[in-house]
Amino acid sequence: MSRQTFLEPFNAKAMSYYEVARTFVPSTKFTQLAGAWNSVLVGPRGGGKTTLFKMLSVEGQEAWTGATAEPYKQTVGYTGVYVPSDIAWGTMLESLIEAGQDETIGVLFSEAAFVTHVLLSVASAMDRYAELNPVLRLEPGVDNTTGKPTQADLERVVATIAKLWKVQPVSLSPTSLVDALRERLLDIKRDARLRAKLKHTGRPNQGYLGIDMLESASQALQAFDAAYRRPDHRWCLLLDEFEVAPMHLQKTVLAAMRASGAHKLLLKVALAPCGPDLLYDQQGNALPSQNNDVQQVQLWYADKTEAIEFCQQVFLSRSSNYSALAGKMPNDVFGTSAYAVVDDSEDVAQLGLFTLTGRNKKQVTEQFQALAQKDPTFREFLHRKQIDLSLELGMQPGDLNGNTLRKVAPLVAFRNAYKGKGDGKKRGVKPFNAAYSGWESIAAISEGNPRWLIGLITRIMSNSDQIHFPVPTPQQTAAVQWNCQRYAEMLQSVANEQFGSIKTSTPIYDVLSKIGDYFHDRLVRATFVEDPPMSFIVDERVSDDVEHALRIAVNHGAIVCYQIAADVGGFRTLRGLRFRLTYLLAPVFKLPMRKSKSVSLSTILEAKPDTPVSLDDPAANLAEKSIQRDLWDN
Template sequence: MSRQTFLEPFNAKAMSYAEVARTFVPSTKFTQLAGAWNSVLVGPRGGGKTTLFKMLSVEGQEAWTGAAAEPYKQTVAYTGVYVPSDIAWGTMLESLIEAGQDETVGILFSEAAFVTHVLLSVAIGIDRHVALNPVLRLEPGAETATDEPTQADLERVIATIARLWKVQPVSLSPASLVDALRERLLNIKRDTRLRAKLKLTDTPTQEYLGIDMLESASQALQAFDAAYRRPHHRWCLLLDEFEVAPMHLQKTVLAAMRASGAQKLLLKVALAPCGPDLLYDQQGSAPPSQNNDVQQVQLWYADKTEAIEFCQQVFLSRSSIYPALAGKMPSEVFGTSAYAVVDDSEDAAQIDLFTLTGRNKKQVTEQFQALAEKDPTFQEFLRRKQIDVSRELGMQPSDRHGNTLRKIAPLVAFRNAYKGKSVGKKRGVKPFNTAYSGWESIAAISEGNPRWLIGLITRIMSNNDQVQFPVPTPQQTAGVQWNCQRYAEMLQSVANEQFGSIKTSTPIYDVLSKIGDYFHNRLVTATFVEDPPMSFVVDERVSDDVEHALRIAVNHGAIVCYQIAADVGGFPTLRGLRFRLTYLLAPVFKLPMRKSKSVSLSTILEAKPETPTSQDDPTANPAGQLIQGDLWAN
């Protein structure tokens, strides 16, 4: 098996539309996003926002073939125009302000660059449509009565669009229109640099200033569709990575969403979960509403069953071309794991993980017995529950204490691996890596993030010189640990400022480490409880500086929110919200992957190292059980 090609990590931004479409796996997120409505797509880095947007574009739709694609393609009742982000939108504004220019002038040039960028993408879409649907070229004096668009129709509409957009193409063709807009982008950047360097103070008069994005694009597309005899056709702008755009541009686009629902042009915007504050006061007008103006889609999975199913489809889409894996399910390749318990549901798939026989059943029983011998608090727990670990342990619903035993089995294994014989002490042993092998664990660690999943599997399989299934546990855990450590190292180097508005003096990874160490200590050295806290609520005692560090962590997928973002564009504040560490950090901080109750973040940050509380934290969220229901609700 090739070391170079198997499940190679990808970044859709650098891939062609054909490459993205070749292994694209539609999900419920895609269905929610794809409809003929305005949308805001919210997700962390690597969550798949660019992939979804490229697949909604006309180029992505053309490249996506096969019977499975047709039902989804029918829901895309518009021509999608992909608009990549450009940091120049913000740097223009910054450079002019730094040079002493009036902020209004800077905003004008920044908006001009953005609008031209959008119009350029629209012009490319028009050019592509004409290439795929050529107009009739009639001979001079020929009959002109036809239902098909002619060359004369096309030239008239290009002339109309050129007047609307204030450009002068060298010929009346879509390609020439594209060239003229590219030239305008260069002119805008040149004019901006000159104003900044020469510190010009005169009033700018360039024709490209002040053009409205929505109106100029809509009117041009109305004229084009009229020429093609399809007046009711719709188009959609797909604005990717829009969190990098200056705040005034975000305001402009979100405001447009409130007015564009029934018009020619739909808007779909991709944003990080925590960007600049989008709850703005736009001269008294309200931001768009999720219920009335936009469909908001979040690229993280509240339902773990849905995430695992999506992960399986991603695996199958990329593994079927390899002879050794063709026709194999991921559970055959990686085996199963009884330690990937992330909730206490009694569905068949969960119970099957604990259908223990022979050697496996003996190993689990030995874990319970070993912990009971060295942990008086676990002995007390067993006494209260009337559980006799000297007898055979049954973990099916029909067994006595079956549900309880199944729920705590992973906790017992973790605690036994790390707990020393002295009260409150840990022992120095090798990491409990078995918990992070098996398909359920790999899928959970990926969080349903396709880039993370592909990276995990790529690393695991890259060392598989001889095909052996299931892949040996040491090989799986080595690949998982390598990826998780690289992710932790990335978080350690993350900048303490994002988008010019999220700034913190607290290193992001320091906060994550305090949270992870606290949970590990509660799991290992504190009094044994059936449900130790593994999640936290950002309470009012947490400083703004720490909250800003967490906002950056959210944007990188390092912490996962249990609740949906109620506001359009993500989370304007994290206070009062419940989070857990991403499972990609579970091997780093030696934590199980499970649903649990919560504790206030201020309690975690104020705890002294290696001295966790010996009983349940009285400040733990009293409504934790109600909140956690939101995470796994169907």
């Protein structure tokens, strides 16, 4: 196997449409997003928002071939126009205000840059369609008897669009429209810069100011489709990374989604889970509502079975290019892990991890016996549950205490690895790496995030020319630990401000560390229980400053919410919501990957280190009552 990068870690923004389409794996998220309706795509950094938008664009649809592509293509029903973000939309507004210009002037120039950016993408899509569907070029005086559009039809359309958009193309062709709009972008940036530097006052009179994005694009596309004899055709703007746009642009676009559903133009917007659009008072702004106006899609998985299935498809889409992996499933390459327990499911795949035979059965029994020798609270638990370690342990539903043993087995292994012989003490720092190898663990750690998954597998496979499988556990765990530490280091350097509106004086990683250390202490030092807390609820005692730190953590995927975001665009508030640390931080804080009961965040933050850990948390009990029961049952 080549020592070159195994699965090519990627950032779809910098990749061509062909490169994105070559290994694209459609998921249920893609199906929810792709339909002919307005959509808001919410997800953390690296969650795959750009990939999904590029695959819905006309270029992505052209590049996507093969048997799996056709069923999806038939359901799209529109031409997608990919619109990448541009930080100039915001910096232009900021620079004008800093130079003493009226905010209204800054908003006008910022909107002009945004609208021109959108129209440029629309013109490029029309140009591409015209290239693939050439018009008839008739000699003068010859009648058109085919019903197909002619060169004269196309020129009339371009002239109409140029008038609508206030541009002067050098020729009446879609390509000239593209060139004219590129020139306009330069003009807008130059005019805004000169106005700021020369401190011009008074009303600006540039013709490009005040053009409405939705109307100008819709009317142009109606004219274009009429020329091509397809008046009922629909288009869709795919506005990527829209959280970087100024708040006034987000207001404008989100409000437009209420009215655009029955028109020529659909809107799909990608946003961070906690963006500036959620911090202003939306009442009275007639913004869209979920289900009625928009389909909101969240790029995180409450159902881990679905996430693992998606991870498997990502693996297979890329591993087929490597001869040593041909025909192999992920479990063949990485083995299995009985420690990747993320819920209490009793499906066949989950139960299969706990089929104790031979050496594995001996290891599990030894873990139980070793912990019982040094932990009196565990011995009391065994006595209360009437579990006799001198008997053979079985973890299937039909075995004596099978469900209980299966549920606590990973906890026993973690606690035994880190607990010292003294009461409430922890032993050395040697990590319990066995929990972070095997396919189930790798898939769980990736959270269904394709970039994270690819990064994990790349690191595992790039250390040697692997031809014997499964990959040795030390090689897996070393690679996983390396990736997780790099992620933790990134979080330590994350800025305490995002989008100019989410600001905190509390370092983001400090909050995460307090949470992770608290959970580890509850797992190792407190009285042994079947379900130690591994999740938290942001209660009312948590300060706004800490909540803002958590908002930034959400945007980076560092914490995962158990609930669906109630507001269009993500979470307007985190209070009352239940979260857990991302499993990508589990190896860093020495935690198992599982669902569990919760504790209030204020209790975590107020806990003092190196003190006995209380198992009682009245604040958490009150908070838990506000959580819907079905969230606990998933």
